[in-house]
Amino acid sequence: MTALSLVTHQARYDLRAFRRNTRARIFTLAVPVLLLLILVSLFHSGTVKSGGVTVKIAVYYVPHIAAMAIVGAGLINLLITLVAKRESGSLKRRRATPVPSWVLIAGDATTSVVSSVLIVVVLIAIGSLGFGMPVTGAALGLAAVETVIGAAAFCCLAYALGGLVANAESAGPMVQLSTLPVYFISGIYVPDNELPHWLLDVANVLPVRPMAVALQAAFVPATNGGQRFAALPMLVVLAWGVVGLLIAVRTFSWAPRRA
Amino acid sequence: MITVRGLRMSYGHYEAVRGIDLDVARGEILAFLGPNGAGKTTTVEILEGFRKRTSGEVLVLGTDPAHAGPDWRARVGVVLQESAPEAWLTVRECLSMYAGYYLRPLPVGRALELVGLTDKADARCDRLSGGQLRRLDMALALIGDPELIFLDEPTTGFDPAARHTAWEVIAGLRDLGKTIFLTTHYMDEAEALADQIMIIAAGRIVSSGTPATIGGRASAATTVSFTLPDGVTAGDLPGLLASATAGRGGTVEIIHDQPVPVLHELTTWALQHGYPLSDISAHRPTLEEIYLGLTDELTSPKGRD
Numbered sequence: 375m376t377a378l379s380l381v382t383h384q385a386r387y388d389l390r391a392f393r394r395n396t397r398a399r400i401f402t403l404a405v406p407v408l409l410l411l412i413l414v415s416l417f418h419s420g421t422v423k424s425g426g427v428t429v430k431i432a433v434y435y436v437p438h439i440a441a442m443a444i445v446g447a448g449l450i451n452l453l454i455t456l457v458a459k460r461e462s463g464s465l466k467r468r469r470a471t472p473v474p475s476w477v478l479i480a481g482d483a484t485t486s487v488v489s490s491v492l493i494v495v496v497l498i499a500i501g502s503l504g505f506g507m508p509v510t511g512a513a514l515g516l517a518a519v520e521t522v523i524g525a526a527a528f529c530c531l532a533y534a535l536g537g538l539v540a541n542a543e544s545a546g547p548m549v550q551l552s553t554l555p556v557y558f559i560s561g562i563y564v565p566d567n568e569l570p571h572w573l574l575d576v577a578n579v580l581p582v583r584p585m586a587v588a589l590q591a592a593f594v595p596a597t598n599g600g601q602r603f604a605a606l607p608m609l610v611v612l613a614w615g616v617v618g619l620l621i622a623v624r625t626f627s628w629a630p631r632r633a
Numbered sequence: 634m635i636t637v638r639g640l641r642m643s644y645g646h647y648e649a650v651r652g653i654d655l656d657v658a659r660g661e662i663l664a665f666l667g668p669n670g671a672g673k674t675t676t677v678e679i680l681e682g683f684r685k686r687t688s689g690e691v692l693v694l695g696t697d698p699a700h701a702g703p704d705w706r707a708r709v710g711v712v713l714q715e716s717a718p719e720a721w722l723t724v725r726e727c728l729s730m731y732a733g734y735y736l737r738p739l740p741v742g743r744a745l746e747l748v749g750l751t752d753k754a755d756a757r758c759d760r761l762s763g764g765q766l767r768r769l770d771m772a773l774a775l776i777g778d779p780e781l782i783f784l785d786e787p788t789t790g791f792d793p794a795a796r797h798t799a800w801e802v803i804a805g806l807r808d809l810g811k812t813i814f815l816t817t818h819y820m821d822e823a824e825a826l827a828d829q830i831m832i833i834a835a836g837r838i839v840s841s842g843t844p845a846t847i848g849g850r851a852s853a854a855t856t857v858s859f860t861l862p863d864g865v866t867a868g869d870l871p872g873l874l875a876s877a878t879a880g881r882g883g884t885v886e887i888i889h890d891q892p893v894p895v896l897h898e899l900t901t902w903a904l905q906h907g908y909p910l911s912d913i914s915a916h917r918p919t920l921e922e923i924y925l926g927l928t929d930e931l932t933s934p935k936g937r938d
Contacts, residue, residue, distance in 0.1 A: 383733040391721040462717030467770075470681065470711035471777065472703035473734040629683065630715060 380473070384481030385488075392485050395455075402451050403493050406443035410435055410497055413563065414505060422565040424590065425597030432505030434565060437517075437589035440494045441582055442562045444521060447489040448528030449535075450549050452482055456536045457545040465628045475628070483529045490525035491518060494589075507593065516592040516603060523608060524585045527615025531581070534618035537625030556582050581614040583607075634659050634781055634812045635680065640689035642675050649675045651836035652689070657829070659780075662803070662813040664827035666820070668928050672836040674714075674785070677816055681711055681783055694781060707735055710774035714785040714816075716766070718758030724769055725754040728776055735777040744772040748802055764795040771802060781812045788822060800825055820920040830920075834928040848923035855892035857899065858884045859913040862906075873898050884912070 392398050417431045424434050459465050468478060494517065501507035539545045557563060559573045560583035566574060577583040584607030591598035591607075598604045635657040642650040650672040657663045667673040678684035679691060682698035682705070691697055696705050719727045725741055732738035745751045748768040753761065761769060767787060774782055784803065788796045796819075803826055806813060817823055823830050824844045831841040832848075840848045858880045861867065867877045867885055873895050880886035889895045892915050903910045918926075 380733070384730070387719075387722060387726065387730040390726065391719070394721040458720075463713050463715040464717055464719060466683070467711070467713055467716060467773065468734075469683075470706065470709075470713070470774075471731060471734040472706040474703065 377477070380477050381480045381484065384473070384477050385484035388481045388485040389488060392451075392489060398451050398455070398489075402443065402447040402489055403496070406439050406446065406493055406497060407500065409442070410439045410500060413439070417565075423567040424561075424565060425587070425594075425599075427594070427596045429594055429597065430505065430507065432501050433507050433594055434590070436497050436501035436505075436507055437593060438560075438562045438586045440497045440517075440521075440589050441524070441560070441586035442557055443493040443497065444490045444524045444585060445528055445553060445582060447493060448486040448525040449532045450553065451489070452486050452529055452532040453535050453539070453549055454542070454545050456482070456532060457539050458542045460536070460628065461542050461630045463630055466630065469628045479529075479533065482532075483526055486529040486532075487522050487525040490521050494518075494521045509593065512602065513593045517589055520585075520588050520592060520608060523615075524581075524588075524611050527581065527611050527618065530615040530618035530622060532618075533622035533626050534620075537622060537627065553582075556580055559583075560586060562586065578607075579610065581611050584610040634661075634694060635663075635814065636690070636692045637680070638690040640676065640679065640691060641687045642672070642679065642684070643687045649836055650679075650686075653833070653836075653838055655831060655838065655841075657812060657814060659812055660807070660810050661828045662807055662815060662826050664823035664830045665814065665816045665833065666818070666823055666830060666924060667833035671833045671928070673816055673833055676833065677783060677785060677814070680814065681709070682706075707777055708780050710777060710779035710782040712767075712770045712774045712782070712784045712787055714789070716770045718761065718766060718769070720759050721757070723755050723757055724750060724761070724772075727758055727769065728772055731773050731776045737778060738776050739778045741776070744776045747775055747805065748772045749798065764791055764798070767791070767799070768802070771799075775806075779811070781814070782806065783814045783816075785816045786818060787815070789818065796822070820924055824920050832924060832927055839927045840923075844920065847920065848918075848927055850918060850920070850923055852890070853918050853923075854888050854890045855895075855915055855917050856880075856886050856888050857892060857895050857913070857915045858886045859899070859910045860884050862908040862910070865908075871898065871902055874902065 413435050414432050420431055421428050422431055422434045469475065498509060498514070498517065502509045535549070539548055556577070559569065560577040560580065561569060562582065574583070587598065588604040588607040588611070591604040592602060595602040635655065637653055637655045640650055640653040641648065653676060665673060665677070675684065679686045680693055680698060682701045685699055691699070694705060694708055698705070719730070722730065724745070728741045728744055732741060742751070745754055748771045750765065750768050750772060753765055758769065771787065787803070788799045791799060800822065803813065803815070815826060827844055829841065830844055830847050832839050842848070860883060870877055873889065874887060877885040877887045887895055896915060
């Protein structure tokens, strides 16, 4: 039994559980698609200024909603599932078997990455086929790599927050409360040229806006001064992942918490 | 299989476990009894390798569980008290997932058969009844074909029929040569299954022995009780019977360590006078009475289970 086959084994069952979980499917897949369609149809002007250049509204929203979708699949869905599994004793029971803990984490990370890639592909397809967003092979390849890195980083953040959240009931409200304002100041809902500079400065050091900026640059390098690969924003995302991992290692518990 | 010497565990100033010794031999079922807050769960969690200890020697399968690795985990099965289904998977998928964690697992069909869940193999875990879920827990603990199994209150909340089914499953595991460390609140469960019983109260072992001998049960005095016939007072009773005292519900009781002479004298006297003594009974303390007697005054009001 190699480490890789063990991870594949675990990921197969995690993905199967994800596929059957209606809440997870609606939340991670349907909500971003719906939001993209609503936002694009709301703005009749058809264009928006972003990164100093004028882009089509769909070209703006596809990468921004994609960033939100990666947070949904990588962070929020995993966090809620994780806390529920911990409180039900399911994680502790797995720890009573010889399976190494990193295999369980790798299984979760694989689920996050696969579902993130899936939803990002769907959003890009809608942008390209429905709204004429320009898509090249280079853009797709880079966006895929960035999505994988982002999903893994948000997965680490989920484990970090999992150590801080007391129970399954508070996981949902807590995560909504903390992500919603971040989405707003990151220009996910409202185009970023409408937002004050100081808010964007704050958003730039949080993980959501850098994710959106990097994905947007992959498709429209002009929004990032002509650079297709937005190195600095991806570094910010990666840094959050590392910080999350460090916190998780110190605080995450496999056993249910009791009062 | 298990050797514990001088085990102690403190939470801050509170000492939950205060020097426990115990031994479990291969193929034996040990029933570990005690009220909530007695240090039962703490002890079991230390043996399972889920909790560190303050001091003492602990060897489980020859290894200190505090430093045990995957090879040790593969030989130990654990049925936790709190458990929920792996949501969204079927019983068979759930067992297959766990089987993948072991080098030499039991076939899934065999594990299902052992716990009697074969006809529920394709049901989703979250659609099982409480009793079926506990049996799935048991199957998950068995899938790695462990030598030693920890069962933490395996029948709590069961109806009588489901409890007897669970007992048959546990007795079947003994027949396979498994060693079982059983935590329970139920005296009849311990009596039906255990080779050895240990009672813990306030962090100490207060009694241990077989179901027949624990708490001096084998040599305990017998209580003979009956209702005095109309017009007879305790003072009228002859010989050995003169020690009679008032018992429950208007009866009198004679407590004596030799029931045969007492009964002989009593029945001879009754026959001579033509008294029916229709509610006459002789009984030795039940395991439950022994347990309550041992744990009553020792049970500490605070602390953790």
